[in-house]
Amino acid sequence: MTAHETDKYVYDFAEGNKDLKDLLGGKGANLAEMTNLGLPVPPGFTITTGACQAYLATGREPDGLAGQIEAHLQALEREMGRRLGDPDDPLLVSVRSGARFSMPGMMETVLNVGLNDRSVVGLARQAGGSAGPTASGGSADPTASGGNDRFAWDSYRRLIQMFGKTVCEVPGEEFEHALDEAKRAKGTHDDLDLDADDLRGLVETYKKIFAEHTGREFPQEPREQLDLAIRAVFESWNAERAILYRRQERIPADLGTAVNVVAMVFGNLGPDSGTGVAFTRDPGSGAQGIYGDYLANAQGEDVVAGIRNTVPLQELERLDKTSYDQLLDIMARLEGHYQDLCDIEFTIERGKLWMLQTRVGKRTAAAAFVIAGQLVDEGLIDLDEALHRVNGAQLAQLMFPRFQLDHDVPPVARGIGASPGAASGAVVFTSARAVELAAEGKAVILVRRETNPDDLNGMIAAQGILTSRGGKTSHAAVVARGMGKTCVSGADEIEVNVPAKRFTVGGRTVSEGDVVSIDGTTGKVYLGEVPVVPSEVVQYFEGSLDPAHVDNALVRAVHRIMTHADARRRLAVRTNADTGADAARARRFGAEGIGLCRTEHMFLGDRRELVERLILAATDTDRTDALAALLPLQRQDFVEIFREMAGLPVTVRLIDPPLHEFLPPLEQLAVNVAVAQERGEDVAKEEALLAAVRRMHEENPMLGLRGVRLGLVIPGLFAMQVRAIAEAAVAVTRDGGAACPEIMVPLVGAVQELETVRAEAEKIIAEVVGDSGVEVLIGTMIEVPRAALTAGQIAEAAQFFSFGTNDLTQMGWGFSRDDVEGAFFWRYLELGIFGISPFESIDRDGVGRLIRIAAEEGRAARPGLKLGVCGEHGGDPDSVHFFHEVGLDYVSCSPFRVPVARLEAGRAAIETTGSDSR
Incomplete structure (x- = not known):
């Protein structure tokens, strides 16, 4: 793009197309596309997102914008044969926002711009048939020579209401209360029962409300109305609700919005006029058919605002069959052209159909899958494109x-x-x-x-x-x-x-x-x-619904797309599971192994007493006895898990949290001992336990004696766990099964830590495994920033890395999740410091860079190094794409999120390689 072209801020509809959404916004690009398809679109022009970005950056309109708006406005006036706000035959325009991504209702619209105390009279004559051409280019109804005062004054009160609220921040309820009062005075609940005199009086009331809140009279100069409305649309990009919506939908904050200035067409001219919204398929279920709402004698905002109940779109066939048939033809053309469900807004002005907007329509999660499958069957898209059009968040909703x-x-x-x-x-x-x-x-x-x-x-x-x-x-x-x-x-x-x-x-x-x-x-x-x-989709994943034998379009569509995702993806998907039951469910959901088995969860319940014995052990013999008691329990846990996984890899993390987390809280224990002493009871055991808790108490346990440090300080602890894992694997193998254990050493920060643990573990494994054929890998969890930065050294001693992104995020950011999420994350999200919590989706720039460094340096040192992730991010759709990009071998997540990760891994693969259909 040349320097001259970058200064072009205004485009006629005929100059654009649907591929210019970054420049013209979604609405402007699609208005241009429909214009170029020869569909009946009211004339107009689009002010680019670049103009908005410049305005928001400097607080003023960019040089040249005013002149370009004037030139395009004059061209529009020539085309329409009217001038903006002309007192005898006024041109009126709508001013609408239109961002790159659809943000329904989040930004501003002003209709009927150009009306004032003089032009409202001319509009009444025009609408009644006493003046010139209509927006359709034909003549007005000659039988209505008496004018249409009601229509004109209704349009004027709408302008004051929308302009006041949108442009000048007059509280919207002030206008609503005035309207309700006018209806009460008339004895009605319906806006349509208000006549011209009622609406004329309402306009005067609205003007007083406007003046009271703004300190000025309602602007009578049409061009001032237009300029202020354009500026308000720019500023609405940073309105609180727009910011909130962008954060919710993860829409970038720097895109800005385009502004569309369009000649008004009127659906509130009488019973032969109206407005509606149509979908080319049901956005709720995906079913094919005619879906939408119609409202006679109304402007477009009445439909989407929900202030009057609509009739089904099919009613239009009875009311105006010519327009109905034309609309169906246009709907078919648009769906074929966009190769997707289209959402259409239209207005009928005295029997003439006008297209006001189209876009690829928002749909429910179920409809997204069903429609994608339908379009494949119809030959409009291929399976790669179908996979691209759905996502893990939608699949999660279906579950x-x-x-x-x-x-x-x-x-x-x-x-x-x-x-x-x-x-x-x-x-x-x-x-x-x-x-x-x-x-x-x-x-x-x-x-x-x-x-x-x-x-x-x-x-x-x-x-x-x-x-x-x-x-x-x-x-x-x-x-x-x-x-x-x-x-x-x-x-x-x-x-x-x-x-x-x-x-x-x-x-x-x-x-x-x-x-x-x-x-x-x-x-x-x-x-x-x-x-x-449970949902039908969960029943399908559980195996109780066979897609080949159920008449369920959603289940069949999910099965088809999931099958394609599995065929396309490179990333394997494992699960985080600590029990045989969890492992079994995860396998039904498609897990290809366990990426994180947390052994500390095996020390809870009635086993706490054994842990207490280990902590209170006064001699080597006491400690050995406690570990010996834990060994068979741990072994049986692993036997159940290995059997359920049937030869799939199982990554077992050795005990990670500090041991005192298995003991009563210090404060509670101290109170219990004090009370017992007061009663004269024997508290020798409790006092010993209290002394142990005090000895082990840490101000910040997350950074204290845990993980590999615990295994090095408590002799025999890791050795017991390694033995239990190896013995379980051998037992399952000798029973005719298969086991593929991977031992993961947590919290390693220096290669020497891993080398020490590995040396002891290898001796035990060699002793236990013998000639059974069981192979046990030994690796580490990368969760300390230093480990990521020295990954090349650590890889010399590790056969695999698994990124513990939860702790890596905590240590990378320098905060404790338990303490900060409720304390100030809300404020960080509100201020835009976080677009989303870094515990929910991977922080690509910071924590993600640590992962990338570790992956590259680890594989440089050990080319065959297996890489995975076992933090909660393993089931987050955006994070899965990042892990694919950096070359990990697998992600691991909770059983319920396994299908989501499978789907997103497939999507990541096709987005990397591309698709011929796009």
């Missing part, structure tokens, strides 16, 4: 449980299943309360008449969302689907009273704190908590 109704439990209400899932929780009526209770660990259901972008905090905190208004395309539905939240919308049987903190339905009152359950698939709402059962 959540669903409601189990043992008998015909009647729902208390029924709405629209807007986003599938099963959610139960205490009812709350405000986002603030949802956040407050969720922070206390309570499950909540956010209940609203309709949601708006300001409710995002509460929607994130809630288990599910229930609204009395809106449909599948309302704000609540679209945002919930994007986040994977359960949502029921349009449950109009319930009467929500937010100030009173209650809703009523069927003569019953449900107050804040009462528990309800909502089913986002069926739309049913139940009182109380409903029990849940």
Whole structure:
């Protein structure tokens, strides 16, 4: 791009295409694409994301932008045959945001820009047929020569309301209260019952509200309205709710938003006009058919805001068959062109269909898998592309449980299943309360008449969302689907009273704190908590549902895509398991071994007494006896695990935490001893235990006597564990099975530590294994930064590395997870210091660099070095891609996350090699 081209900030629709989303935003790029396809798109232009970035960086519009806007506005006026805000025949425009990634409702829109006290009269004449061409280029209805005052004044009150709230930060509820009051005075609940005189009076009320809150009159100059609206869209990129949404969806903060200025077309001109949203397939299930909402005599914001209940899109066929047939044809063309589910916004202006937006539509997790499989069957995409279009987060959603109704439990209400899932929780009526209770660990259901972008905090905190208004395309539905939240919308049987903190339905009152359950698939709402059962996808992974013999499109799609992911991936996927039962479940979920078996979990329960004997041992004999008692118990644990894994590799971590963690807390023990002494009881044993706890007590146990240090200080401890592992492997092998143990030494920071432990372990292994054919690998856990930085040395003594990313993150950042997550992580996330917790997704720049260094230097020293990861990051989708990039051999995670890791490992492989279909 030349220097001259970088100064181009404004593009006509005909100049762009769908591949310019970084420059024109998603909305602008797709408006351009539809224009170039010859579809009926109102004329307009797009101000680039580059202009927004420059504005946000400097606080002012970049040089040249004003002139470019003026030039394109004049061209638009020539094309339309009208001038912006002309008092006799006004051109009106919408000003809409449009970022690279869809952020529904998070940024700003202003409609009807160009209206003022003079042009509203001209608009009435124009709409009534007494003036010039309509937006469609034809003539207005000649039978309506009396004008359309109601339409014009309704459009003007909408402009003041949206402009006031969006551009000048006038509280939106002030306008809502005024509208409600006007309807009460009229004796109606419906906006459409307000006539022109009512709306004219409402405009005057709105103007007073505007002046009271801004200290100035509502701007009458059309170009000032336009410039201020554009600036407000730029600034909305950094609005609190937009920032929060980006963090939730992991959208980069530096992209900026484009601004689209489009000639207005009007769906609120009467019964032959309207607006709607359509999907080329069901965004909830993926089923093919006609899905969407339509609202006659309305502007587009009425549909997505959910303030009026819509009718199904099929009703349009009865109302306006010509427009309906044209819309279906356009939907088919767009889906074929984009090769995906398309989400479409349209307006009908007196029988003329206009396309206002299209995008690849947000969908539920189930729909994502089903649609990907359908498109493969239709020959539109290949399996690599199908795998690319789904992700591990969606698969995890599909593994959540669903409601189990043992008998015909009647729902208390029924709405629209807007986003599938099963959610139960205490009812709350405000986002603030949802956040407050969720922070206390309570499950909540956010209940609203309709949601708006300001409710995002509460929607994130809630288990599910229930609204009395809106449909599948309302704000609540679209945002919930994007986040994977359960949502029921349009449950109009319930009467929500937010100030009173209650809703009523069927003569019953449900107050804040009462528990309800909502089913986002069926739309049913139940009182109380409903029990849940495993999802069909979990049943498939468990083996109880055979995809070849079930009539379930979702299960078949998941099976097909998972099979392809397994064929494509290079990374193996193991599990973290400490028992035979965990190992068995992980294998059913597709685990190819155990990457972390934590032996300290085997010392809990009734075995604590043996650990106490080890700690209190006063002589070598006492210590040897305690270890001898633990040996057969440990051996049997490993026998069960090896049998379940049937020859797959099992990485056993030798005991890691400090021994005093197996003892009573110091404070509790001291109190118990003091009380017993006061009673004159014999406390010799307790005093000895207290002395041991005091002796071993550490201010910071994470950095103290644990891991390899413990094994070197307590003679025989590691030796007992190594012997138990080797004996178990030999026992399983001699019974006709197979065992592949890998012994992992934790917390190594210097090669000499590993060499000392390995020398002792090899002697024991050689003694036990003999000619059984069992091979035991010895390696280490890389969790200390020094180990990562000296990996070349450590690799000389290690046959494998396993990255313990939990501790590596703690030590790399210098904080204790238990202490800091609740203390200040929320603030770091709020300030943008963290985009996401480094314990949730790998810190690529810091901790990730340590891993990369260790992997490269370790393999340079030992080319055949096996590399894996066993921290929680092993099941995080983004982290799996990083581990693929740095060349690890496997990831390990909890059994439930094994399918997620398998899927993401496959996606990482195709994104590295590319796909011919993309």
